Amino acid sequence: MSLVRLNIKGISYSQTQNGAYALILNELDGDRKLPIVIGAFEAQSIAIALEKEIRPPRPLTHDLFKNFADRFDIVVKQVIIHKLVDGVFYSSLICERDNIEEIIDARTSDAIALALRFDAPIFTYKNILDKAGIYLKVDPTKEEDPDNILIEDIINEELEMEPSQDDYISKTVEELHNLLDEAVNNENYEKAAKIRDEISKR
Numbered sequence: 101m102s103l104v105r106l107n108i109k110g111i112s113y114s115q116t117q118n119g120a121y122a123l124i125l126n127e128l129d130g131d132r133k134l135p136i137v138i139g140a141f142e143a144q145s146i147a148i149a150l151e152k153e154i155r156p157p158r159p160l161t162h163d164l165f166k167n168f169a170d171r172f173d174i175v176v177k178q179v180i181i182h183k184l185v186d187g188v189f190y191s192s193l194i195c196e197r198d199n200i201e202e203i204i205d206a207r208t209s210d211a212i213a214l215a216l217r218f219d220a221p222i223f224t225y226k227n228i229l230d231k232a233g234i235y236l237k238v239d240p241t242k243e244e245d246p247d248n249i250l251i252e253d254i255i256n257e258e259l260e261m262e263p264s265q266d267d268y269i270s271k272t273v274e275e276l277h278n279l280l281d282e283a284v285n286n287e288n289y290e291k292a293a294k295i296r297d298e299i300s301k302r
Contacts, residue, residue, distance in 0.1 A: 103180070103223040106134065108150065108212065111143050112288075122293060123212065125222065132233030134181075134224065135293040136189055142209035149216035162213040169218075173197055179215040181208055181224040184232055187297030231300060234284055234292055268298040276302075 109124040112135075121143035125134040138146075145162050159167060169176070174197045183190035191211040193204040206214070215222050268276060276299050283292035 101225045101227060104226050104229050105129075106181075106222045106224060108146070108216070108222070109133065110150075111138075111147060123209065125212075125224075127229060127233070131235055132229055133235070134229060134233050135296075136208055137293055138209040142207075142213060145213045146209070146216065149213060162210070162217060165214060166217040169195075176214055176218040176220045177201075178220050179206075179211040179222045181211075181222070181228060184228050184300075186301070187293070189228075189232075232293075232296060234280070234296060268295060271298075273299065273302055 105128040106125040107128055109126040112122045112124055121138055121140065122135045123138050123143070123146065125136065126132070127134075145160050148156060148160065149162070156163070168174075174195055176193050177196050178194045179191055180194065181189050181191045189208040191206050191208040193206050193211055193214065195202045195204055212222060214220070268279075271279065276295055280292055280295045280299065283295060
C-alpha cells in the first residue's frame with residue numbers, strides 16, 4: 101500500500117460536539133482534507149506546537165515526552181495513520197534509538213502532537229485517504245481563504261458549542277451526501293467527519 105504525506109492545515113472548532121475540535125490534515129500533493137475529531141487538551145497541545153513563539157510556563161505532557169526522548173536519544177522519525185475503524189483513526193510512531201527502529205501504537209492526536217515537536221513527517225495510506233478524505237469546495241463569492249482555519253483562540257479559551265441534534269442513521273445515503281457537501285461548504289469539518297463516517301458504515 102502506498103503512503104501519502106499529509107500536512108497540518110489547522111484546527112476547526114466543533115459546531116456540534118461540546119469540547120471537541122476537528123484537526124484538519126491536507127494531502128501534500130493534492131486537495132483532499134482529512135478531518136479528525138480530537139479533544140480540547142490535544143487541540144491545545146497541537147496549537148501550541150504550531151505557534152512556535154508560544155511557550156507554556158511548564159512543559160505539557162507532549163513536551164515532557166519530547167524532553168524525555170531527547171535525554172535518552174530517542175527520535176520519532178515519522179507518524180503513520182494506518183487504520184480507520186468505525187470512524188476512529190489508529191496511528192503508529194516510528195521511533196529510532198541506536199539505529200534500532202521500534203513501532204509504538206498511539207492515538208492519532210497524540211501522534212501528531214509529537215510529530216510537530218520532532219519535526220517528523222505525517223503519512224497515511226492511500227486507501228484511508230480514498231475512504232475518509234473530503235474535497236473542500238471553494239465558494240468564489242467569498243473573499244476568505246478557505247484554508248485559513250483559526251487555531252489561535254483555542255490556546256487559552258474554549259467556545260460554547262451546541263450538542264448535535266442530527267440523527268444521521270435515519271438519513272438516506274443521498275441525503276447524507278447532500279449534508280456532507282453542505283458541511284464542507286460551511287467549513288464545518290467536524291460535522292463533515294461524522295457524516296462521512298456514517299456513509300462509510302453503509
